[in-house]
Amino acid sequence: MKKSILFIGLVMSMMASAQVLKVQSVQQLSVPTGDVRVAGISPDGSFILLTSGTNKGLTKYDLISGSQEVLSTANGAGYNASIASDGQSVVYREKVVAQGNQLNNKLVRLNLQTRQENVLVDQTRSLGRIAMANQLEVGRPSVSIEDRQLVLTIGGTSRVLNPCGDASYLWPSVSPDGQKILFYVGGRGAYVCDMNGRNVKFLGRDLRAPKWYNNSVVIGMNDQDNGEVVTSSEIVAVSLRGKKQVLTNGINAMYPYACNGKIVCSGFNGETYLITVE
DSSP: OEEEEOOHHHHHHHHHSOOSSOEEEEEEESSOOSSOEEEEEOTTSSEEEEEOTTOOOEEEEETTTOOEEEEEOOTTTTTTOEEOTTSSEEEEEEEEEOGGGOEEEEEEEEETTTOOEEEEEEEESOHHHHHHHHHHHHTSOEEEEETTEEEEEETTEEEEOOTTSSSOEEEEEEOTTSSEEEEEETTTEEEEEETTSOSOEEEESSOEEEEESSSSEEEEEEEEESSSSEEEEEEEEEETTSOEEEOOOSSOEEEEEEETTEEEEEETTSOEEEEEEO
16 A cells, blocks of 8 residues: 655665664655545554545544544644554644624544544634633643644643743754753744753754654654745654764655654655654
């Protein structure tokens, strides 16, 4: 169910630069291309979530069998969708147009075994309330963005951190061990700090949409544009010690997600790529 893509340039790149991860293969998955992008990967690496470019709908793609199943057709379902640590449920948002054309958010948990839906938060404009409910659901600290500020939520209590001062914060996440926070500052680059917003470490400007690979390695995309559209993009890995490695050569790949030796990302034309690493 997968189409292998061989990249001689990939091997040459790994030989010429510091190796952060050992790449075994890069494959294009047999999913329809077009208005498709990756929205997540399960903790055990057995399936991924797919959505549209506008985050409409959510589809489960089994990496072993290649089977697909539509989980939701809701608007906004692909935005920050999360998978429980046991892989048994998915939590996603649903955008709802309320009275007066006000746009609200609803947070829904879907049990992947029973297909039963449970509304965790019903129609609110508060992203903080959404983040808090999601954090309580997954049972670990979480970070979110409110009014461009970095907000940490632990045990139902939220507080603003802003480790880089007044800035525009993006793409925050907590490390797997719950000890560090990863985030991106618009116009500056990617950073890591501790859970108190201190010990800030700069990882690089060319590491957009960063995600944790493990507790010591971060992946992201180095995308270039001509002022109007993105012209190229590659997936890179950066260790917290400063080593950097390009993981893709010869393809344009964006918005990576990682877990259990696998990295999934999206191509310019809706392709879905799987990078297997050691």
